[in-house]
Amino acid sequence: MRLIRFDDWAKPVPPVRREVLSATPELDEGKPPVLFVPGFGHGAWVFAEFWLEHAAGRGFAAHAVSPRGHGGSAGSPKATLRAYAHDVVQAAASLPRQAVLVGHGAGALVVERALARYPARAAVLAAPVLGGWATFGAAVRRNPGGTLPAIFGGRLRLRRRQLFSREVPDAVAKAYAGRLGRASARAQWQLLLHRAPEPAVGDPPVLVVGSPDDRVVPASALTRAARRYGGAPLLFPGMGHDLMLDARWREPIDAILDWLEKGGS
Amino acid sequence: MTTSTDHDSATLWRDGRPVYDRGETVCVVGAGPSGLAAVKNLREHGFGVDCYERETGVGGGWNWRHDRSPVYASAHPVSSKPLTQYPDFPMPDDWPDYPHHSQVLAYLERYADHFDLRPHIWFGTEVVKVEPADGMRWDVTTRSTGGYGAERTHRYAAVVVANGHNWSPNLPAYDGLDDFKGRVIHASAYKDPAELRGKRVLVIGGGNTGCDIAVEAAQQASRCWHSTRRGYWYAPKYLLGRPADQFHDAILRLRLPLRLRQWLLQRILRLAVGDLRRFGMRRPDHKVFETHPIVNSQLIYHVGHGGIAPVPDVARFRQYSVELADGTEVEPDVVVAATGYQPRFEFLAPEALAATAEGRPRLHLHAFSRRHPTLAVAGLIESDSGILPLVHWQTVAIARWLRLREAAPQRAGEFWAGTVAKEPDRRWTGAKVKDTPRHWFEVSHVDYLRALQKMIDGLAGARA
Numbered sequence: 001m002r003l004i005r006f007d008d009w010a011k012p013v014p015p016v017r018r019e020v021l022s023a024t025p026e027l028d029e030g031k032p033p034v035l036f037v038p039g040f041g042h043g044a045w046v047f048a049e050f051w052l053e054h055a056a057g058r059g060f061a062a063h064a065v066s067p068r069g070h071g072g073s074a075g076s077p078k079a080t081l082r083a084y085a086h087d088v089v090q091a092a093a094s095l096p097r098q099a100v101l102v103g104h105g106a107g108a109l110v111v112e113r114a115l116a117r118y119p120a121r122a123a124v125l126a127a128p129v130l131g132g133w134a135t136f137g138a139a140v141r142r143n144p145g146g147t148l149p150a151i152f153g154g155r156l157r158l159r160r161r162q163l164f165s166r167e168v169p170d171a172v173a174k175a176y177a178g179r180l181g182r183a184s185a186r187a188q189w190q191l192l193l194h195r196a197p198e199p200a201v202g203d204p205p206v207l208v209v210g211s212p213d214d215r216v217v218p219a220s221a222l223t224r225a226a227r228r229y230g231g232a233p234l235l236f237p238g239m240g241h242d243l244m245l246d247a248r249w250r251e252p253i254d255a256i257l258d259w260l261e262k263g264g265s
Numbered sequence: 266m267t268t269s270t271d272h273d274s275a276t277l278w279r280d281g282r283p284v285y286d287r288g289e290t291v292c293v294v295g296a297g298p299s300g301l302a303a304v305k306n307l308r309e310h311g312f313g314v315d316c317y318e319r320e321t322g323v324g325g326g327w328n329w330r331h332d333r334s335p336v337y338a339s340a341h342p343v344s345s346k347p348l349t350q351y352p353d354f355p356m357p358d359d360w361p362d363y364p365h366h367s368q369v370l371a372y373l374e375r376y377a378d379h380f381d382l383r384p385h386i387w388f389g390t391e392v393v394k395v396e397p398a399d400g401m402r403w404d405v406t407t408r409s410t411g412g413y414g415a416e417r418t419h420r421y422a423a424v425v426v427a428n429g430h431n432w433s434p435n436l437p438a439y440d441g442l443d444d445f446k447g448r449v450i451h452a453s454a455y456k457d458p459a460e461l462r463g464k465r466v467l468v469i470g471g472g473n474t475g476c477d478i479a480v481e482a483a484q485q486a487s488r489c490w491h492s493t494r495r496g497y498w499y500a501p502k503y504l505l506g507r508p509a510d511q512f513h514d515a516i517l518r519l520r521l522p523l524r525l526r527q528w529l530l531q532r533i534l535r536l537a538v539g540d541l542r543r544f545g546m547r548r549p550d551h552k553v554f555e556t557h558p559i560v561n562s563q564l565i566y567h568v569g570h571g572g573i574a575p576v577p578d579v580a581r582f583r584q585y586s587v588e589l590a591d592g593t594e595v596e597p598d599v600v601v602a603a604t605g606y607q608p609r610f611e612f613l614a615p616e617a618l619a620a621t622a623e624g625r626p627r628l629h630l631h632a633f634s635r636r637h638p639t640l641a642v643a644g645l646i647e648s649d650s651g652i653l654p655l656v657h658w659q660t661v662a663i664a665r666w667l668r669l670r671e672a673a674p675q676r677a678g679e680f681w682a683g684t685v686a687k688e689p690d691r692r693w694t695g696a697k698v699k700d701t702p703r704h705w706f707e708v709s710h711v712d713y714l715r716a717l718q719k720m721i722d723g724l725a726g727a728r729a
């Protein structure tokens with residue numbers, strides 16, 4: 001826990017217009033609001049496809065925020081991980097009650113940083129891309145053409161078949177891939193080189209979910225991430241990296257909501 | 266609203282009166298910014314909490330509906346958002362750098378709702394007595410605000426006092442005050458500049474309140490004299506294009522020696538604000554940070570427009586005039602004494618806080634009673650930053666301390682003996698602050714947070 005925070009005090013993150021998409025249940029049953037955070041290149045829309053409505057249908061107020069430079073939020077070519085985490089914390093603090101944070105892909109890395117600045121009720125890291133050299137090595141091996149340009153500030157590109165299983169029709173997968181954007185060059189570099197996040201405040205329970213067949217995040221990375229929070233990952237075989245858009249999107253979100261209903265532990 | 270607090274049946278007795286046992290629950294006195302942080306952080310650390318608040322809402326001094334609120338219509342914080350908000354619950358991005366006081370209240374209400382704190386707060390309930398009981402526990406006696414209804418006593422494992430220290434007026438006993446025919450009010454009773462319209466007004470006191478009210482008088486009153494008993498450093502709200510406190514923190518992070526930093530800031534203020542002697546103001550009799558910082562961009566502006574006449578200290582009051590220290594007399598219709606506030610802890614025996622004869626509590630880190638490990642005070646600080654960023658960590662430290670006591674009494678005892686009990690009184694600022702009562706609790710936020718960091722780390726170490 002670091003109490004002296006000169007960055008926060010002397011260099012606050014400049015505000016930008018932020019997109020938040022929401023689906024709310026008809027009846028407030030007192031369940032905690034859930035805030036979804038997309039990964040690099042993705043926007044809030046990826047959750048608006050299925051997960052938001054589904055969560056609302058199960059009684060959870062569901063929201064998704066586009067970090068700056070993503071989706072419908074204002075552009076920000078120089079954004080850092082810190083700025084993305086700021087956007088998440090702002091969105092969380094604007095909700096009426098203490099929120100659950102769900103980060104997907106590199107959004108999980110952003111959520112880990114947000115947890116150091118906001119006492120979430122619980123957190124879920126879905127197919128988390130937590131960066132580092134091992135992830136980079138795997139990415140270069142699997143997809144050199146999409147990964148290497150990022151070293152020079154180019155866009156980090158994932159192939160369609162890394163993101164989606166074969167169950168997603170080609171045309172649909174193509175349409176999704178066409179909507180992807182990019183994170184800032186700085187944030188992409190930070191994926192590789194960043195300081196470990198400060199510890200989470202408020203000691204929230206953390207769940208890791210993913211697919212052993214994810215061609216971005218190896219199963220070993222899921223296990224490692226889950227172990228850091230004292231648990232084992234929940235696995236959904238046969239799915240691609242983009243769990244919330246894949247054909248069997250229902251299974252992981254149901255598992256996440258079940259976990260929350262059981263009190264998140 | 267509920268005012269009954271019969272959580273349990275009485276099993277204990279004190280002086281023939283029933284005492285309701287609240288077990289391991291912690292009692293918090295007050296639901297202002299400090300009390301709210303205490304409730305949240307104690308709950309986050311797993312404690313049951315009963316908070317008593319004599320008003321009917323949260324927000325303490327920032328709630329202008331409260332009788333004892335010191336805020337006035339135009340009040341905006343002197344600290345900018347990053348140094349005003351709780352570190353784990355930011356104010357919205359679309360709010361200004363210095364929000365209006367009503368926004369600060371809205372923020373505190375949202376904090377209470379977001380973290381679901383209200384179910385733990387008993388509104389309209391005043392704490393009248395806090396007395397030590399067996400086994401380091403506390404008997405807390407409450408009654409309905411206003412005095413009706415019976416008193417009730419509950420026994421708690423620990424008490425966190427968060428009753429604020431900016432509500433009980435400090436009004437100096439001036440000679441001749443009783444004979445003065447004009448109107449004299451303390452700043453705490455001042456709410457709206459309409460009260461000053463067309464009047465000749467004397468404002469006494471060079472704290473942030475006195476400066477704010479002098480600025481309002483400059484725009485509403487027919488004349489305004491501003492009396493201070495010394496010269497001060499007047500920082501504007503913006504320096505070099507940034508909120509002044511953010512600019513200051515950018516300098517602080519360079520870790521320059523205090524003297525160099527004081528020299529640098531004084532140079533910058535001389536360049537930005539100028540030498541105030543040409544307005545007839547006195548040269549400060551101290552270095553910057555040796556009095557609580559004043560942040561006000563408009564005071565000097567109105568002095569320059571002739572709307573405010575700076576004058577020396579008040580010597581005495583006469584029937585129709587006020588005599589100043591230099592022998593001159595002014596004839597105000599209204600005198601606003603912005604001479605600050607006094608800390609008050611009527612419900613506690615002075616020994617509990619090791620208070621001096623003048624009523625100055627002496628606590629470890631201005632928060633922990635050295636005598637009673639289960640008694641702490643939150644928010645009893647004045648800082649070169651806002652209060653909330655400090656009180657958050659104070660209450661985290663309090664919660665962790667109480668947790669350690671519960672989980673590992675032996676190690677907690679060693680920790681207490683080794684750090685808290687024997688640490689001498691010290692100031693958590695390097696500056697030689699002026700020896701006036703308002704500076705009893707003055708800290709520098711960086712020095713103070715470093716000390717709190719050490720304590721929190723030490724508690725974690727003792728736990729392991």
Ligand SMILES: Cc1cc2nc3c(=O)[nH]c(=O)nc-3n(C[C@H](O)[C@H](O)[C@H](O)COP(=O)(O)OP(=O)(O)OC[C@H]3O[C@@H](n4cnc5c(N)ncnc54)[C@H](O)[C@@H]3O)c2cc1C
Pocket residue numbers: 294295296297298299300317318319320323324325326327335336337340341342343344349390391392393427428429430431432474612643644645650651652653
């Ligand atoms: C005009 C003005 C402007 C200020 N501007 C700033 C600023 O810019 N930034 C900043 O950080 N600070 C500022 N302050 C300081 C301000 O005091 C703190 O921000 C903050 O309000 C302190 O919170 P607190 O909870 O410690 O005390 P308070 O806000 O005073 O709250 C104490 C609460 O305890 C309750 N209480 C007291 N006694 C009892 C009892 N016996 N039983 C039950 N309840 C009780 C009271 O009703 C009250 O609700 C300003 C103060 C003033 C006067």
Ligand SMILES: NC(=O)c1ccc[n+]([C@@H]2O[C@H](COP(=O)([O-])OP(=O)(O)OC[C@H]3O[C@@H](n4cnc5c(N)ncnc54)[C@H](OP(=O)(O)O)[C@@H]3O)[C@@H](O)[C@H]2O)c1
Pocket residue numbers: 340341342343344431437452469470471472473474475477493494495556557578603604605606647648701702703
């Ligand atoms: N806009 C804002 O955010 C804002 C506005 C108001 C207040 N505040 C905060 O609220 C707190 C209280 O401020 P405050 O201005 O009400 O009180 P304060 O800081 O205690 O200032 C009191 C002033 O009165 C003077 N004084 C005290 N006793 C005196 C006496 N007997 N004779 C003559 N002068 C006397 C003091 O002089 P000395 O210098 O000699 O002690 C000082 O100038 C502070 O933390 C302040 O920062 C913030």
